[in-house]
Amino acid sequence: MHPNLTFFPTLFCGASCERHELAELKRLATPVYFEAGQTIFSEGERAESAFGLSRGVVRLYRLLPDGRHHVVAFALPGDFLAMPLAECFSFSAGATGEVSVCRFPREELKRFVQSSLNIMRLLTAFAARELQRAQDQLTLLGSGSAEEKVATFLVCWRNRQAHGTASSRAVPLPMRRQDIADFLGLKLETVSRTLAKLEHKNLIRLVPNGVLLTGLEQSRLALNIGVS
Amino acid sequence: MHPNLTFFPTLFCGASCERHELAELKRLATPVYFEAGQTIFSEGERAESAFGLSRGVVRLYRLLPDGRHHVVAFALPGDFLAMPLAECFSFSAGATGEVSVCRFPREELKRFVQSSLNIMRLLTAFAARELQRAQDQLTLLGSGSAEEKVATFLVCWRNRQAHGTASSRAVPLPMRRQDIADFLGLKLETVSRTLAKLEHKNLIRLVPNGVLLTGLEQSRLALNIGVS
DNA sequence: CGGCTACTTGACATCTATCAACCGGGGTGG
DNA sequence: CCACCCCGGTTGATAGATGTCAAGTAGCCG
Numbered sequence: 183m184h185p186n187l188t189f190f191p192t193l194f195c196g197a198s199c200e201r202h203e204l205a206e207l208k209r210l211a212t213p214v215y216f217e218a219g220q221t222i223f224s225e226g227e228r229a230e231s232a233f234g235l236s237r238g239v240v241r242l243y244r245l246l247p248d249g250r251h252h253v254v255a256f257a258l259p260g261d262f263l264a265m266p267l268a269e270c271f272s273f274s275a276g277a278t279g280e281v282s283v284c285r286f287p288r289e290e291l292k293r294f295v296q297s298s299l300n301i302m303r304l305l306t307a308f309a310a311r312e313l314q315r316a317q318d319q320l321t322l323l324g325s326g327s328a329e330e331k332v333a334t335f336l337v338c339w340r341n342r343q344a345h346g347t348a349s350s351r352a353v354p355l356p357m358r359r360q361d362i363a364d365f366l367g368l369k370l371e372t373v374s375r376t377l378a379k380l381e382h383k384n385l386i387r388l389v390p391n392g393v394l395l396t397g398l399e400q401s402r403l404a405l406n407i408g409v410s
Numbered sequence: 411m412h413p414n415l416t417f418f419p420t421l422f423c424g425a426s427c428e429r430h431e432l433a434e435l436k437r438l439a440t441p442v443y444f445e446a447g448q449t450i451f452s453e454g455e456r457a458e459s460a461f462g463l464s465r466g467v468v469r470l471y472r473l474l475p476d477g478r479h480h481v482v483a484f485a486l487p488g489d490f491l492a493m494p495l496a497e498c499f500s501f502s503a504g505a506t507g508e509v510s511v512c513r514f515p516r517e518e519l520k521r522f523v524q525s526s527l528n529i530m531r532l533l534t535a536f537a538a539r540e541l542q543r544a545q546d547q548l549t550l551l552g553s554g555s556a557e558e559k560v561a562t563f564l565v566c567w568r569n570r571q572a573h574g575t576a577s578s579r580a581v582p583l584p585m586r587r588q589d590i591a592d593f594l595g596l597k598l599e600t601v602s603r604t605l606a607k608l609e610h611k612n613l614i615r616l617v618p619n620g621v622l623l624t625g626l627e628q629s630r631l632a633l634n635i636g637v638s
Numbered sequence: 639c640g641g642c643t644a645c646t647t648g649a650c651a652t653c654t655a656t657c658a659a660c661c662g663g664g665g666t667g668g
Numbered sequence: 669c670c671a672c673c674c675c676g677g678t679t680g681a682t683a684g685a686t687g688t689c690a691a692g693t694a695g696c697c698g
Binding site: 587598599605 | 676678
């Protein structure tokens, strides 16, 4: 369904959006482009705009008072970068590679969303998906060893990418090791070592900017979460 | 606002629910009572019913294939125990002490919720709150030491309880150490030791079924999350 | 070619898990 | 009524995993 529809509202709505609603969303949207490393918005800011991701991967993260980072999630095309109804951003968003987003004036978007049962339903479904994803991640961070964390991350990441795509074994990893570490609650050295260990077990192969899964899914190492 | 309105729909809707909507919710609701330790629903089950919590504390948890537990969240009165629109439960719910819930036929509730913009808004707001709470917890599990985890848990737990209540220093802990451990990604011995350590530092005092916060909030140990 | 950045690898320190003993209260049954 | 047991909790000794610090490598861009 997704592959070639690169305009955010289309991705968000999928097939289930009415013509005129899609048109209104498009009217409200301004396409914006970001380069690798640029900040899209910052934690704590008043959310004047809402953002939907059209292309690329966005890192959603928090900065703790002592300088530690934590990556809350990675956003893929079709995702909102934050709940569009919230007044303030509760995390920062940064581009990981080139990124295209749709920017919406948040107040107008809010009014529009809240006026349409259909769009409200889509937004609630999005929130529910994100909630479930966050709870899966909680389970992983809470009860996993480093090996489980990395293995599960790779499998889940591949599953998210593979939606629609003929599931190639090659999984691109556009984010840096440090980001993976911050996402999994590990240190980057541990991520590096664990990837090396998985490669030694012939479960993966490291390639530039990605990995090949060569048996990881059959290995029982990855927790059974986030299959959806 | 909450204190004496013990019937779930009232708690969920707060002041912002219309008369007839509240009436309809009450019509759909069946009050049910559970004793300590009883299971309200189990992960994976088809969700025939939806549940709203009226009284008590409910532990939402997952059971991993190898027997490990992970507590995804603790629900308080006014919370739904799961998103009422989901077809299946993605975690189990167990009573921690005596609990009163409202049971709804899920299909009917879904139809009703989806027919009302106002109720949809409330549900979306609930989902957004839960999502933020989950993300706060992710940050904690990802970047915290045992001491930070326990300290933050105590402060957040107290803040959730204290809504409205004159913020007493006494915080009830109706759940067992094991549940706290499963919630924080620690072992129960570590929780016990860490509580003892905090008591030695005169930041808390352990009392039967609870703790007194005696300086923990000023201590900078607790992460600044979940203040809302 | 040089320097930068991301990444890898190694040696060691620290923290938490593990295993085990022990404590104390509540309930049960003799 | 008391003894016992069971369960939740605490405490101690040890081991194992991950973090920390440091050196070194590889690829990229100027």
